[in-house]
Amino acid sequence: MPIRLRIVALFALAGLLALPLADLTLAGHDPWAALARMGAGFLRPDFGAVDQIGRALASTVFFAIAGVALGGAAGFVMAPFLHLRGVRGLAIALRSVHELFWALLLLQVLGLGPLTGVLAIALPYAGIFAKVFAEQIEEVDPRPAQILPPRTGALSRFVFAQLPLAAGAMQSYTLYRLECGLRSSAVLGFVGLPTLGFQLDSFFRMGDYGAASAILICYVALIASLRLWMRRRLVPVWIAAAVVWLALIPTPPMGQGALWRFLSHDVIPAPLRDGWDAGAFADWLGPLLMQQVLPGLWATLLVAQIALVLTGLVALASFGLIVRRVTGRVGQALGHLGLVILRSLPDYMLAYLFLQIFGPSMLPAILALGLHNGAIIGHLLGREGEALVPRLRADAPRGTMLWLWELLPRLFGAFVALCLYRWEIILRETAVMGLLGVATLGFYIDGAMSELRLDRAVLLLLGAGALTVAVDAASRHLRARTDGRARATGRGTAQALAQDVGLRRT
Amino acid sequence: MTLARLSGATLGYGAGAVLSDLSLTLDPGERLVLLGRSGVGKTTLLAHLHDQMTGAGQRVALVPQDHALVPQLSVLRNVLMGRLDDHGALYNLRSFIAPRARQRAEVTALLADLALEGLADRPVAALSGGQKQRVALARGLYRGGTVMLGDEPVSAVDETQGPLLMDLIAARFATAVVALHDVGLARRFGTRLLGLRDGRILFDAAPGAVEDAQMAALYAD
Numbered sequence: 168m169p170i171r172l173r174i175v176a177l178f179a180l181a182g183l184l185a186l187p188l189a190d191l192t193l194a195g196h197d198p199w200a201a202l203a204r205m206g207a208g209f210l211r212p213d214f215g216a217v218d219q220i221g222r223a224l225a226s227t228v229f230f231a232i233a234g235v236a237l238g239g240a241a242g243f244v245m246a247p248f249l250h251l252r253g254v255r256g257l258a259i260a261l262r263s264v265h266e267l268f269w270a271l272l273l274l275q276v277l278g279l280g281p282l283t284g285v286l287a288i289a290l291p292y293a294g295i296f297a298k299v300f301a302e303q304i305e306e307v308d309p310r311p312a313q314i315l316p317p318r319t320g321a322l323s324r325f326v327f328a329q330l331p332l333a334a335g336a337m338q339s340y341t342l343y344r345l346e347c348g349l350r351s352s353a354v355l356g357f358v359g360l361p362t363l364g365f366q367l368d369s370f371f372r373m374g375d376y377g378a379a380s381a382i383l384i385c386y387v388a389l390i391a392s393l394r395l396w397m398r399r400r401l402v403p404v405w406i407a408a409a410v411v412w413l414a415l416i417p418t419p420p421m422g423q424g425a426l427w428r429f430l431s432h433d434v435i436p437a438p439l440r441d442g443w444d445a446g447a448f449a450d451w452l453g454p455l456l457m458q459q460v461l462p463g464l465w466a467t468l469l470v471a472q473i474a475l476v477l478t479g480l481v482a483l484a485s486f487g488l489i490v491r492r493v494t495g496r497v498g499q500a501l502g503h504l505g506l507v508i509l510r511s512l513p514d515y516m517l518a519y520l521f522l523q524i525f526g527p528s529m530l531p532a533i534l535a536l537g538l539h540n541g542a543i544i545g546h547l548l549g550r551e552g553e554a555l556v557p558r559l560r561a562d563a564p565r566g567t568m569l570w571l572w573e574l575l576p577r578l579f580g581a582f583v584a585l586c587l588y589r590w591e592i593i594l595r596e597t598a599v600m601g602l603l604g605v606a607t608l609g610f611y612i613d614g615a616m617s618e619l620r621l622d623r624a625v626l627l628l629l630g631a632g633a634l635t636v637a638v639d640a641a642s643r644h645l646r647a648r649t650d651g652r653a654r655a656t657g658r659g660t661a662q663a664l665a666q667d668v669g670l671r672r673t
Numbered sequence: 674m675t676l677a678r679l680s681g682a683t684l685g686y687g688a689g690a691v692l693s694d695l696s697l698t699l700d701p702g703e704r705l706v707l708l709g710r711s712g713v714g715k716t717t718l719l720a721h722l723h724d725q726m727t728g729a730g731q732r733v734a735l736v737p738q739d740h741a742l743v744p745q746l747s748v749l750r751n752v753l754m755g756r757l758d759d760h761g762a763l764y765n766l767r768s769f770i771a772p773r774a775r776q777r778a779e780v781t782a783l784l785a786d787l788a789l790e791g792l793a794d795r796p797v798a799a800l801s802g803g804q805k806q807r808v809a810l811a812r813g814l815y816r817g818g819t820v821m822l823g824d825e826p827v828s829a830v831d832e833t834q835g836p837l838l839m840d841l842i843a844a845r846f847a848t849a850v851v852a853l854h855d856v857g858l859a860r861r862f863g864t865r866l867l868g869l870r871d872g873r874i875l876f877d878a879a880p881g882a883v884e885d886a887q888m889a890a891l892y893a894d
Contacts, residue, residue, distance in 0.1 A: 310741035316758035316816065317727050323757045323765035331745040 171583045171649050175479070178586075182476030185469045189533075190606070194526030201524050208376020216370075216378045223356070223366035224385055226416070229409035230281075230355065230362055231348035234288025236406050239341050241289065242296020247325060249301040262294030263632035265599045266351045267515070268609070270358050271616050271624075275433065276426045280418035284360045288351050292344060299340055300333075307332035338399070345397060349390055350513035357519065357602070361416065364516060371523060383512065390511040433621040455623055459615075460630045463601070463608035467634065470529050470607055471590075471597040474536035478593065479586050481541020482548060486578070487570035489549035492556050494566075502549070509542035514596050518603055532600040532607070536593050544585045548578050580649065587646050591639045598631045608634075675700055676820060676848060677725050684717045691717045693872050699850065701819070704843060706863035707852040708891060713869045715852040719822050722850055732818030734846070736826040740809040744798035748789065748808050751797055752780045755816030780815060786841060787811050788834065803829045810838060814845055823851040827858070836861060856888055 168176070214220070248254045264272075270287035277283045304325075312328040356364025363386055370379040397405065422428075432440060438447030487493040488502025509517075514535045521531030552574045556563075563573055601609025608631045615624035677699040685691035691714035699705060699722070707715040716738060726733050734755070742751050749772055757765055768776060777793065784790055787807045792800065797808060806829040813821060821842055827835040835855065839862040842849055853859045859866060860880040868875040868883070868891045876887050 310737070310739060311743045311754075314735060314737055314741035314812075315754060316756070319757040320762045320765070322762035323760075326766060326769050327746070327750065327754050327757060328743060331743045334745065 171580060174583060174587075174645060174649065178472070178479070179476055181472050185472045189469050189473060189529045191530045191533075192526075192528045193530070194528050198524050198526070204374075205376050205520075205524065209380040211377050212380040212384055213375070213377030214381045216375075216381070219366055220378070220382045220385060223361065223363050223382065224389060225412060226360070227349060227352045227356075227362040227386070228389070229412040230284045230288065230360065231345060231352035232405050233285045233409040233413055234352065235292060235341070235345050235348040236409075237285060237289035238292030239296050239344065241293035242298075242300055243337075245293065245297035246300035246304060249297055254297070258294040258297040259636065260294070260632070262291050262298070263635045264291060264628060265595050265631075266291055267354060267358060267599045267602060268612060268628055268631070270355055270360070271612070272628075274358065275616070275621060276421070276429050278419035278421045278425075279359050281413040281416045282418070284352070284355050284362070285413065287355060288348055292348065296341075296344065300337055303333045303336045303340070304329055342394070342397065346390060346393055349393070350511075353386065354513045354515045357515070364519075367516070367519075387508055387511045391507055429621070433619075434625045436622045436626075437620070452626075455626060459611040459623070460608075460627060462606070463598075463611045463627065464630060464634060466529070466605070466610075467594065467598050467601075467607040467631075470532050470536070470600070470605065471594045473529075474533045474540070474593050474597065475586065475590055477533060477537025478540040478544065478589060479582075481537050482544035482582065482586070483575070485542060485545030486548035486552060487567070487574065489546070490552045490556065490570070490574065492563075492565055493552075493570045493574075506542045506546045506549075509538050510546060512539065514539035515599065515603070518600055518605075522603055527604040529605055532597065532603070532605045535600075536596060540589050540593055544582065544589060547585060548582055551578055551581060583649055584646055587642045587649075590642045591635060594638050595635055598634070676731065677722050679721070682721070684714065684721050691872060692869070695874065697867070697874075697877070699820075699848070701848050702864075703848055704862060704864045705850045706859040706866050707850065707869065708854075708856070708859055708866060708888075709869035709875075710892060711854075714872065715869065716824055718869075719824050719850065719852060723822055726820060731820060732816075734813040734816040734818045734821045736809050736813040736821070736823040738824040738828075738852075740805050742797045742805060742808060742812075745796060747794050747796055748784065748800070748811075749777060749780050749793040751808055752783065752811045752815050755812040755814075780811070783811050783815055787814075787838065803831070803834075806830060807838070810842075814841070817845065819846075819848060821846040821849040821851070823849065825852055825854065828854065 242258075245254055245258060249258060266287050269290050270283060273283040273286055277286075307329055311332070312324055315324055315328055353363035356362035356366065357368060359365065363382065366382060367379055370376070370382065436448060436451055438444050438451045485502065485506060489499055489506060491499045494502060512520075517535035517539055518531045521534050525531050525534075555574065555577060556569075559573055563569060598608040601607040601611065602613045604610065608627060612624050612627045612631070615621070615627060675698050677697075679695050679697045682695045683693045684695065691712075695718075707718060709715060723733055723735055743754075750769065753768055753772060753776060760768075767773075772780075781790070781793055784793060787810060789804060789807055789811065792804065797805060800808065806827070810823075810826050813823070813826075823842065826842070827838045830838065835858055839851075839858060842851070843862060851862070853862070860883075863880055865878065866880055866883050867877050868887065870891055875891055876883055
């Protein structure tokens with residue numbers, strides 16, 4: 168069996184084996200009634216709460232802009248030094264912790280203020296930017312740098328012969344990151360920041376599905392039109408507006424020395440705060456590992472593996488939808504609409520919506536992850552497929568047969584690469600879904616945080632980070648085996664494709 | 674004083690060596706033209722001479738065959754890149770952000786000599802092939818130095834312009850080593866012609882001493 172098919176079969180098998188072990192019960196007392204109520208509300212969007220909707224959307228946009236700008240600047244400074252072990256380690260540590268986990272940590276130190284939101288985005292994004300910028304610099308045409316006079320300084324070499332060549336790619340990646348930032352920012356509302364998630368949650372609590380529908384429609388429109396309102400010349404204006412808007416959000420008073428207390432006391436394992444005590448430390452660590460870290464890791468893996476299989480299925484089924492020769496003009500338009508909605512809504516927010524319908528189990532998380540990530544891959548593959556069609560023979564079939572015989576075989580390599588690339592992202596997101604009550608790592612982290620046992624929370628975060636790093640390494644290994652280019656350039660089609668999600672027009 | 678010296682050198686890598694048992698000296702004031710079919714090793718020889726002379730502390734201006742320009746940057750900045758090693762990082766950063774009036778004046782004068790007037794602020798990506806080649810040449814001329822090393826520096830410009838550009842190189846550099854494929858231009862520019870074939874030197878003499886038959890043998894099948 169070819170290597171790609173073997174990998175797919177292996178992942179499908181793992182997903183199937185995980186299925187009976189996962190908790191997929193419908194815990195809601197009457198999901199269909201709940202669905203009907205929500206559906207009715209969503210079909211009648213109510214834009215009456217203009218003030219609340221406008222404020223939540225503005226905060227979402229400004230937190231995203233400030234966070235991405237700060238993270239991008241920090242990543243840009245780190246990128247040329249990423250070959251140094253210390254800098255690389257810092258970048259990995261920053262990006263292995265999810266935005267929401269950063270937010271929970273920062274809440275302890277800075278309180279529920281604007282800085283918490285901005286840093287929660289900026290810190291992990293700095294790590295991601297550093298990595299991608301460094302790769303983009305590495306990949307530029309080396310000849311202009313080689314022709315420079317010998318003994319040209321490193322900074323001059325970088326500014327004249329490398330930066331201008333990488334600038335275009337950096338710019339479009341930053342725009343893509345801003346789209347991600349808008350999702351991160353919206354989700355930060357679920358931990359209490361005044362962004363979209365907060366407003367959505369309060370609309371739901373009031374049962375005001377019409378207003379919830381209205382705010383989601385505005386949000387999707389905002390993301391879909393990103394390239395219209397985010398122009399290069401407007402960047403300084405947007406950043407200035409973000410600074411002003413965020414400065415007007417009140418900062419809660421925090422006790423003097425909150426950061427120092429956090430670093431010197433709270434995060435130290437409780438039995439070690441008065442000095443080293445091996446026995447007490449073992450008594451602290453043992454139960455924590457057995458009752459929280461390992462069950463959390465196990466549940467995270469279960470959910471992620473099932474969600475990955477669902478992602479693949481959704482991607483394969485959906486990419487044909489947006490190829491006109493498969494579904495026709497109307498089908499293509501509807502396909503685009505569906506994929507745009509599923510792509511724009513963060514998986515965490517989708518999981519929140521499904522949770523309202525199905526009640527707490529692993530099911531809402533798996534559905535949300537599968538639909539969101541599947542739609543992203545489906546969109547990328549569909550665009551490639553649409554580009555392939557004119558190059559096919561004139562008598563190529565139409566409809567499903569085109570999808571099966573002509574497009575699927577040609578795009579299968581990209582499909583596998585994209586799924587492997589999304590694997591790590593799905594895992595990060597799965598861990599964080601615990602904050603919604605699913606028993607993944609985030610559930611235990613949230614519990615430890617709310618009991619103010621930050622030492623336990625930090626250990627759990629280390630576990631989550633280690634799992635992310637391990638899956639990233641496994642994914643890179645598999646991608647290198649299936650895609651020669653991934654090995655040659657350090658980055659394969661998957662990331663190249665993922666980077667320019669919707670960016671081809673720029 | 675000899676600028677460069679090779680005695681029995683083998684250039685290229687291992688079994689794929691392009692030139693073997695090569696002996697050659699380059700003295701100040703010579704204009705050496707490298708002739709031979711493509712792939713014979715002219716570029717390899719130029720690269721070796723470049724390393725040898727810069728290693729000995731000579732200031733060398735290089736015009737590579739593939740130009741090695743930064744397409745996103747303006748003509749002016751691409752030309753300024755020829756002298757980055759003369760200044761510190763901060764000075765160069767300032768030049769990058771806003772080139773100084775003195776630098777602009779100097780480069781503008783140079784561009785006029787190369788029939789590139791008015792293009793200083795045009796991004797290189799927007800230029801034609803011949804214009805790009807002249808920008809690469811401008812960068813080399815702006816750099817200046819004891820020796821110019823050129824790899825087909827005028828291959829993309831028209832027949833009337835080529836000789837004028839070669840005259841410009843002769844006027845600005847006391848010594849030059851240039852690979853050319855135009856025999857007439859080579860005879861006009863060079864003080865010494867080096868014919869390479871099958872990994873060795875076929876002739877190495879003043880233009881007047883190289884007969885047409887020898888030249889024909891260089892390119893014959």
